[in-house]
Amino acid sequence: MQESGSPASSGHDLKLSRGSSQHDEWHADLLGCCVEPILCMKTFFHPCGTFSKIASVATGRHITPAEACNELLAYSLILSCCCYTCCIRRRLRKTLNITGGLCDDFLSHLLCCCCALVQEWREVEMRGIYGPMKTKTSPPPSQHMES
Numbered sequence: 001m002q003e004s005g006s007p008a009s010s011g012h013d014l015k016l017s018r019g020s021s022q023h024d025e026w027h028a029d030l031l032g033c034c035v036e037p038i039l040c041m042k043t044f045f046h047p048c049g050t051f052s053k054i055a056s057v058a059t060g061r062h063i064t065p066a067e068a069c070n071e072l073l074a075y076s077l078i079l080s081c082c083c084y085t086c087c088i089r090r091r092l093r094k095t096l097n098i099t100g101g102l103c104d105d106f107l108s109h110l111l112c113c114c115c116a117l118v119q120e121w122r123e124v125e126m127r128g129i130y131g132p133m134k135t136k137t138s139p140p141p142s143q144h145m146e147s
Helices: 037-045 047-059 065-077 081-096 102-127
Strands: none
Touching (some): 037 047, 047 102, 065 081
């Protein structure tokens, strides 16, 4: 595993290796969530926002924070919120071709869900992979008429 200060952790040299048989390791540490304190605080107070971004990458469709919150609340009613976030982590691992197992995914979300969400989003950012987001548009350049 690479250290957090290594040049590869910036995300510039990392590539998605989808079709290759070689499995990669996590570049972001599970307990390294405090490396980015603002992301850590956002995830702690509004986990649905971070989770929606991760789920968008893992599932390949845009998931809003409201949708993610509704799904998490629905799964919380049957005490399986951790199972749902674990399944999304597993899909993310498959999308990014990262080694690991169902037991690892489940325990990371059971014991420290906030740290797992931060790790997953940091990994997505390091690899420069973003899910299907809404197309951003910019206004046309300012125009003026000459007389």
